[in-house]
Amino acid sequence: MLSSRKREIRIQADSVREKCKVSRYGIIDLFKECDRMGYKLIRYPLGEDADLGFALKKDDDIIIYINTSIRLSRQIFTLAHEIGHVILHLNGEQSFIDNNATISGSSVDEKEQEANYFAACLLMPSDDVERFIDLELPDFEKNGLSGMDIARIMSEFNVSYDVALNRLESLGKIDSNQKIRLETERTEKRVGNLLKSIGGNSRLNIAGNEIVIPYEYIDYVIYNYNHNAIPKNTLEKVLECYQLTMEDISDRLVEFPKEDDDLDDLIGGLED
Ligand SMILES: [Zn+2]
Structure with a gap:
């Protein structure tokens, strides 16, 4: 992606974020923000193997669907990705359907990469990540980040362990070796336990199977x-x-x- 395009996407993500209710660092409830943005949000459990979500325009409505058989942190990232498609790509009668490949970042499709970049900038803007590390993680300079620190970042920004690691790597806060070490720590200690150990939001790691359909x-x-x-x-x-x-x-x-x-x-x- 060209750096000028990245900048455009950051500007768009920033203007969406300005309209959102944010706690000290992270967006409190991105699902609720859909109402404010005028999108029709459908949340329904279609099973773990089904698509993760889609965005489409029908007549005057923008409809976003999120599969709630998937753990909450992943639902939130999918929603941020779909909002990215709506803001960046949805012109006329079009739709985007997303699965593990398009959301994980392994897709080579430019629009999918753009939507993922938008989602990362919306959920974890570099300024706020910087501020969180500076103010909340005093041992960072001396010891770097631990698995518990990643759990703290997850809880504050409402993202998954993977999204947190990818974003921290792309912002230059960890290098590839530290990333591998943190991935190993995740495997050994499990994300659910890391979240519990810091009194974080354990719901992030669970599929809630919520059903939300516009009234x-x-x-x-x-x-x-x-x-x-x-x-x-x-x-x-x-x-x-x-x-x-x-x-x-x-x-x-x-x-x-x-x-x-x-x-x-x-x-x-x-x-x-
Ligand atoms: Zn997509």
Whole structure:
């Protein structure tokens, strides 16, 4: 990637980040930011082997999907990557579908590399990484970074161990030998244990299987049901995704008079 293009991407990532709620260093909840940015976010567990996410433009909507069968830190990076596609690449009716190859950085596709660079700059801007190391990791100059320090960086910036290492390497905070040492430490001690040992956010390392679907999709399905366009069991299946039952939305369903009652009324009327 040309350095001028990298700079453009940093500018874009910076302007997105300015709109986000940030704690001392890291974005607090990138999922919530999608609302603020006007994107329709769908989170659904499609299984560990399914795609990680996609971004597409449909009519006036920008839709981002994130697979929640994947551990949280990876979901967050995928989301940042998809936002990168939206900001940098999504013109007209287009879509980007992402899997392990496009997100891990092994893809040679330029747009995938750009989206990954955008994600890294959005989640871990160099200034904030610098400031975190300076203020929060006092032994850095003397001892370099330990696995526990990486866990601290993960917890603050809401990234995975791998993303933290890659970013620290590209910012020149660790060299390739230190990276290998930290990868070995990760294998020996496990990320979950490292997070626990520093009182960090253990949720990052777990797949939450969250289900989040824009609420207007329920309206759409209820509308179709009320107009006899879909059967009851389809409505029930969709409601299940929202962890709702027919009873929960009963006030929004059009009541069709039961046929038997009609007949009774009619017969009753005749007898009178
Ligand atoms: Zn991509």
